[in-house]
Amino acid sequence: MARLQQKPPKAYKDMEFLNSPDARLVRMLAEFLGPQRRFRQHQIRDTIVFFGSARVLPKREALKQYRDLRKKASTANRAPRGLTEAMQRAAVSVDMSRYYEDTVELARRLTLWSKSLSMQRRFVVCSGGGPGIMEAANRGAALARGKSIGLNISLPFEQFANPYITPELSMEFHYFFMRKFWFAYLAKGLVIMPGGFGTLDELMEMLTLHQTRKVTKPMAVVMYGKEYWRNTLDFDYMIARGVISKKDLGLFHVSDSVDEAFAYLKEFLTRAYVKE
DSSP states (O other), rough: OOOOOOOOGGGGOOOOTTTGGHHHHHHHHHHHHHHHHHHHHTTOOOOEEEOOOOOOOHHHHHHHHHHHHHHHTTTTSSSHHHHHHHHHHHHHHHHHHHHHHHHHHHHHHHHHHHHSSSSSOOOOOEEESSSSHHHHHHHHHHHHHOOOEEEEEEESOOOOOOOTGGGGGGGSSSSSHHHHHHHHHEEEEEESSSOOOOHHHHHHHHHHHHTTSSSSSSEEEEEEEEHHHHHHHHHOOOTTSSSGGGGGGGGOOESSSSSHHHHHHHHHHHHEEEEE
């Protein structure tokens, strides 16, 4: 009696194929359609995206690290050079922790305001889904008992989904450009906290999209932390050298307090969208 042949798997169930270079386009499309489906299911109309460093610590954690190092140094006859440098880095972490706390509070206020609107799922807090400033944004939304989004990225280090994201709105991306698409597509407001290469990449891409009018919708862009951004990016020098124009400074707003940033975002978004 002839043996029954096992049916070959359909292409869309063939994991070897789906993980191969030949299926790259399928994977890209999945990272577009998958999030789109979830946003529609949860009636997410638009977002306020928080960008910033994954390395910024909560104030309590930063203070503990600094105090532990001071205690260790006080018990040594002579603090080794490595310990002194670690204390200096810990002191910087304590100073930078204000941005974590300010992010929590700003995201909390924005979520409470969003919930007060008659329209559902407006201006939902969104982050890159990881630790640091991203965690702080999702944490603030959670304190206000609101939903928040985490668009995570698979990296060999540092990045993991923080516990404050609304579980059904926690997403993992492989492709940076698809993750960036979803940041930009739904965003009506951006809050750029101090950060490194990734934050600068995200900031500059968003500013470029507006400068070149590839994105034409009104978008509030808040660069938070005057001292940090003044020392990191010298826009006046760029104007002086003719690589940007003075009017390009109108693409963003610089803020240094939660009260002022919240008032600016609320006024901008109300004028542009709430009364539409």
